[in-house]
Amino acid sequence: MFNTRLCELLNIKYPIIQGGMAWVATHELAQAVSKAGGLGIIAAGNAPKEVIREEIKKLRENTDKPFGVNIMLMSPFADDIMDLVCEEKVPVVTTGAGNPGKYINRLKSCGIKVIPVVPTVALAKRLEREGVDAVIVEGTEAGGHIGELTTMSLVPQISNAVDIPVIAAGGVADGRGFLAALSLGADGVQIGTRFVCSTECIAHDNYKEKIMKSKDRDAIVTGRSTGYPVRVLKNKFTKEYLELEKKGVPFEELEKLGAGRLRIAVMEGDMDNGSIMAGQVAGLINDVKSCEEIIIDIIKEAEVGLDRLESLKRGE
Ligand code: TUI
Numbered sequence: 001m002f003n004t005r006l007c008e009l010l011n012i013k014y015p016i017i018q019g020g021m022a023w024v025a026t027h028e029l030a031q032a033v034s035k036a037g038g039l040g041i042i043a044a045g046n047a048p049k050e051v052i053r054e055e056i057k058k059l060r061e062n063t064d065k066p067f068g069v070n071i072m073l074m075s076p077f078a079d080d081i082m083d084l085v086c087e088e089k090v091p092v093v094t095t096g097a098g099n100p101g102k103y104i105n106r107l108k109s110c111g112i113k114v115i116p117v118v119p120t121v122a123l124a125k126r127l128e129r130e131g132v133d134a135v136i137v138e139g140t141e142a143g144g145h146i147g148e149l150t151t152m153s154l155v156p157q158i159s160n161a162v163d164i165p166v167i168a169a170g171g172v173a174d175g176r177g178f179l180a181a182l183s184l185g186a187d188g189v190q191i192g193t194r195f196v197c198s199t200e201c202i203a204h205d206n207y208k209e210k211i212m213k214s215k216d217r218d219a220i221v222t223g224r225s226t227g228y229p230v231r232v233l234k235n236k237f238t239k240e241y242l243e244l245e246k247k248g249v250p251f252e253e254l255e256k257l258g259a260g261r262l263r264i265a266v267m268e269g270d271m272d273n274g275s276i277m278a279g280q281v282a283g284l285i286n287d288v289k290s291c292e293e294i295i296i297d298i299i300k301e302a303e304v305g306l307d308r309l310e311s312l313k314r315g316e
Contacts, residue, residue: 001303002178006165006188009113009133010092011066013037014295016178017115017136017167019192020070020094021144021277022046023266024203027059032200032291034065041068041094049080056088066091068115073098086110094136094190097145099123104130115167119147124158135162136190139170143193143219143231143279146170152184159185173281175301182302191294193279198291204269208288210235210276216283223258226251230258233276237261 006015016038018025022045030040042055052069059067069090071081074097082103085093093107095116107114108131117136118124124135137158139151147154151170159166168181169190181189195201197208214233222238223230225245232238244254258275265274289297 002182002299004165004182004187006134006167009165010039012039014299015167015188016295016298017041017068017094017188017190018195019142019169019190020044020068020072020096021192021196022072023263024196024201025070026202027055027062029195029198029201029291030055030067031059031062031065032198033195033295034059034067035063036290036292036295038291038295039066039068039092041070041092043070043072044075044077044081045072046075046077048077049084052081053084053088056084056090068092068094068113070094070096071100072096073100082106085112096138099127100132101127101130104132117169118158119149119154121154121157121161124162128162128164132164134165134167134187136167136169137186138190139168140231141280142170143282144277146221146229146231151181155181155184155186170279171281173279173284175298175303176305177281178298179302179305191298193281194285194294195291196278197285197288198294199288200291203266206269206271207266207276210271211278211282211285212287214278214282216280219278219280219282223254226254230275230277231279233278233282235274235276236272237275 004015014037018033018041020041020043022043025043030042033040044052069085092113100116113133115134117138137155140146155168165187167188167190168186172189173194178189218234220234221229221231222241261275264270265276
């Protein structure tokens with residue numbers, strides 16, 4: 001069931017990949033997702049090469065399933081991480097927050113599957129021509145740094161525009177979202193926020209509780225004025241930050257103010273002063289379960305949803 005061409009491409013059981021969330025997506029989360037039949041991802045974030053080498057080593061000590069490394073292209077260590085994934089022959093690389101064009105040939109020559117996040121049709125078409133293996137189409141519902149268009153509108157447009165597999169991201173947390181993504185033409189989904197609320201995720205319990213307590217309008221966007229919009233859960237820090245943005249405080253000052261905030265939220269559980277990145281689906285998440293349960297429940301729920309659609313089709 002739901003065995004798509006993405007499963008063949010990545011050698012995984014279910015067409016579900018885990019989001020590359022800085023600080024959160026460590027080897028613990030990635031290996032749990034991979035063991036459960038999805039594709040686990042270690043997020044390089046802003047971390048240096050040797051820290052991520054250690055993460056890859058630990059993951060490999062615990063599983064021989066396929067996995068990936070997410071490279072955040074704005075990181076000062078992005079070039080070093082490119083060297084690392086080639087040295088380590090990592091099976092899959094996902095990229096975010098930029099155009100990975102100049103790295104594609106090198107990654108491909110190392111035998112790595114390359115899957116960038118694309119926020120527009122134009123970039124999807126260009127990167128397909130340049131040889132990427134699939135694209136992640138991330139709608140503005142997602143957590144963290146976001147584009148402008150919604151998953152609902154962007155996934156079918158990119159599905160029409162490219163022949164390579166499309167992975168829908170942003171707004172997917174359960175079997176209904178999974179089935180909807182496939183209906184829009186996607187070959188699989190990327191899931192972030194739902195995996196934060198997993199037993200294996202190392203994020204502070206306060207972070208998980210904050211997601212579970214959040215409601216539909218709590219995932220807001222800061223940084224629109226800077227050109228780097230970021231979706232986070234509303235708190236004391238976002239209130240202060242948005243006030244400064246409204247006053248027209250310069251980019252450099254806002255950037256300084258935001259530095260290190262994700263780490264204190266994820267690692268120290270500081271829910272007042274931290275940056276609690278999460279997608280709009282935060283309001284849909286009410287429990288912590290294992291990654292295996294999360295994936296199995298998504299597949300079961302999608303099967304039920306499909307039955308429902310089939311009975312609608314029969315006019316029942
Ligand atoms: O990258 C993400 N999510 C992130 S990165 C991040 S770290 C950060 N923190 C503060 C400010 C900014 C970043 C936190 N969350 N998702 C994937 C993603 N990629 N979203 C948007 C993009 C993207 C944007 C532009 C991908 C390509 C792109 O290309 C522009 C170009 O140069 O053509």
